[in-house]
């Protein structure tokens with residue numbers, strides 16, 4: 001029997017893959033290619049003879065047996081980011097922290113438009129010649145995919161967040177054909193895979209001098225989009241899903257999902273507030289995301305997210321959270337402010353931590369419990385930095401219920417693909433999770449109050 005590619009044996013078969021596809025690029029025998037799995041994620045599939053050299057695994061961000069020196073984000077940051085910048089255990093290396101927006105791109109973007117601004121400036125200033133980012137797909141059966149932009153006009157078409165599976169699997173192999181340098185936009189696990197690949201192939205460090213990190217709270221299955229399209233009322237199939245339609249009259253969190261009904265061409269929308277919590281519940285999320293401890297995309301040159309804190313989140317036009325991790329990236333921000341292109345203000349580290357509080361709590365505080373559960377089931381988990389945190393009994397219950405809702409949501413959609421049946425069958429597990437979460441928060445607040453009232 002042919003050898004099973006190591007990445008499939010040790011990662012994909014244990015549901016630890018987020019579909020970055022760098023293994024496809026590294027595979028010398030072209031034994032794997034990216035394909036949809038039964039849960040609506042893009043993962044490597046075996047299509048040829050494997051020569052068993054295991055190179056595919058060395059660039060995998062979820063490799064359970066990584067080489068010494070590149071085991072964690074901290075170790076990789078030492079190799080790729082500047083020495084003379086700050087470091088925080090939860091945030092990684094950083095030079096500056098800001099909140100704000102890009103004046104030109106704010107309204108046409110998902111948050112404050114910084115991602116589009118940075119890409120555009122990198123091209124305009126000639127720092128790179130091309131950008132790899134996520135755009136509308138030209139391929140059959142996909143809505144969005146990674147594509148190349150080489151001009152400011154092209155980059156504008158890649159604005160907006162797409163909660164949809166994408167991969168670098170095919171396009172990364174085409175890098176050679178692009179003349180000049182390339183910057184890549186990606187979430188934390190994709191950026192880690194690129195860094196591992198640059199570590200293996202130093203020539204890629206020259207080729208890709210800048211990485212734009214998108215802070216990510218978890219990758220969604222294709223099912224997430226299908227569910228939302230049905231909820232919005234696109235009953236004949238849909239096209240052009242849009243995930244973050246702003247309501248500039250209200251707040252940043254009050255955004256809508258929208259799409260076009262294939263038959264009637266009617267534009268259908270639904271306010272996400274009416275759908276319920278899609279993030280804290282883990283619905284339609286990749287299992288591997290529960291084993292990622294990189295909340296702020298620590299290996300990018302610049303990390304961009306949403307400023308989910310007062311007063312910024314009260315502004316429906318959208319505000320970015322910005323973390324610069326290189327002198328050049330920080331210089332870009334300072335220059336943008338001086339030229340009047342960026343409206344940014346400095347943020348302190350406490351505000352940054354607060355703005356991603358839920359993600360830190362889940363990904364750092366709850367991680368050790370999820371790791372032990374996976375290990376009990378025979379899964380080898382990649383080395384993690386927050387694997388010794390003490391998890392309270394009530395938070396363990398929340399974790400268990402979250403793991404259950406995540407898994408159940410994928411199984412149910414695979415089976416029924418019907419939003420009404422899905423809502424009915426998810427109702428009880430979601431209620432249980434809501435109750436357990438409310439109790440956990442209540443107890444935590446009460447304990448904090450007790451601590452505050454205790455004489456010092």
Ligand SMILES: Cc1cc2nc3c(=O)[nH]c(=O)nc-3n(C[C@H](O)[C@H](O)[C@H](O)COP(=O)(O)OP(=O)(O)OC[C@H]3O[C@@H](n4cnc5c(N)ncnc54)[C@H](O)[C@@H]3O)c2cc1C
Pocket residue numbers: 105108109110111112113114115116117119133134135158159160161162163164166185186187214215216217218219220304305306307308320321356359
């Ligand atoms: C799956 C996912 C989860 C996220 N979770 C969080 C979170 O928990 N907390 C938080 O603060 N922010 C999160 N974000 C980031 C946030 O939604 C914005 O993308 C970010 O703030 C940048 O906004 P912007 O206005 O600067 O981007 P824009 O100027 O609108 O540009 C968007 C950029 O993101 C790229 N992009 C779109 N979809 C993807 C994708 N699937 N993978 C990689 N790149 C993509 C586009 O190519 C473009 O370059 C998440 C984003 C994604 C894709």
